[in-house]
Amino acid sequence: MNVKAPVIMETIFVAIAIIVYSLTSNTFFIYNFLYIGTAISLGLFLMAKNKPYARNIIMLAVGSYLLIYVGILGHENMLMSGFWYYLFLGVFEAAVIHYLIAKIAGPFLFGRGWCGYACWTAMVLDLLPYKTPQNERKNWGYFRYVLFALILCIVAGLFMFKVNNLELVMFNMFIIGNVIYYAAGIVLAFKLKDNRAFCKYVCPITVFLKATSYFSIIRVKIDSDKCIECNKCIKSCPMDVDMLDNSRKRLNGTECILCTECIKACKQDALKL
Ligand code: SF4
Ligand code: SF4
Ligand code: SF4
Known part of the structure; x- marks a missing residue:
């Protein structure tokens, strides 16, 4: 890891903070992106110094911030269901901005860096015992497309059937979705002896991530x-x-x-x- 990487990363996040603030006039995004950029930059610095667990520290710092502070305390559904919900509402807020930067546009530059350095699901999965897969890869990737379509249909259905109190419904979907993801991820990791089995076969976000990271510059x-x-x-x-x-x-x-x-x-x- 190049020692210039932390400086470049901090610069990128400062630029993102300025751009998003100028588009939204919301000061939250300045603190948000400065925190994430600084956490990632410090972690990259530790990686450049060959410190063990540096990447896990970055993931815990960024992932737990997004899960607990933005998601649970801020009542913002940061899962894919939240992305579709706010997109359908036409609200340019945290979940939509997060998806656009980390999972749709960003991967053209930094590939699946989100998955390696920031995801709150993988921050737990990466602590499990099977850091490298112990078995042959399965041909189960189709499941991600089924889940992707299912989530899209559920959120569209909420609008079509004019379900009441959608903000509360979306918050509950965020909590329940994360519990299911953690449970499925841990079970699959032990069953298949592969910490990242959930990422390989189940995670619906990879529908975006795989498409755009194909062109990744890094x-x-x-x-x-x-x-x-x-x-x-x-x-x-x-x-x-x-x-x-x-x-x-x-x-x-x-x-x-x-x-x-x-x-x-x-x-x-x-x-x-
Ligand atoms: S594939 Fe999904 S669960 Fe795995 S790290 Fe990426 S976003 Fe997180
Ligand atoms: S090729 Fe494999 S080991 Fe190398 S950076 Fe990518 S995921 Fe990690
Ligand atoms: S096979 Fe991989 S680890 Fe071995 S020399 Fe080539 S690049 Fe390096």
Whole structure:
């Protein structure tokens, strides 16, 4: 990890804070993005210094802030249901802005950095025992599309049937949705011996993330001249990515969460971001 990365990241978040504030005139977004940018920058600094658990610390700082402060205390549904709800209402608020930046536009630049450094579901899953998958990958990815469509239909149905007290309904959906996600994620992790099984097969947000992160500017690249084909990088990857292939069509390329485990595993210094 380059020591310039924390400075670049802080600069990006300051720019985002200014842009979003100028669009909304809401000072919350200044504090919000400065907090997230500073947490990520400090974590990247610790990663550059090879401190263990630096990435977990970033995830806990950002993920718990979004879950507890913005979501639970602020009564903002930050799940996909909240994104559709506020989008249908035409309200340009936290959930919509969050999705646009972290999960739709942002991945063109930083891929699935959200999944590696900020997600409040994965901040717990990454603490489970199976950091690298112990079994062959399943062909269950279709489930994410089913869940994506189901959530969209449920939120559309709430509007079509003119359900009352929608704000309370959405808050309850946020709480119940998170409980289900944590339970499913932990069960799948132990069942399949893979901390990130929920991310690979279930999470509906990956419908956005996989599509846009395909074009990510920041991605792991290999210098084939340095590679001795020891495969230590492949074995260290939690997401089954074939980072030995530099092409965009690399196997499971849109699964990369930029965790840098492969880079750390390569003693030939053949991989970089
Ligand atoms: S795939 Fe979903 S659950 Fe996993 S880290 Fe990304 S957003 Fe979070
Ligand atoms: S760990 Fe390094 S040297 Fe070994 S296969 Fe991966 S890139 Fe090549
Ligand atoms: S180990 Fe490398 S290829 Fe795999 S998810 Fe992490 S950064 Fe991406």
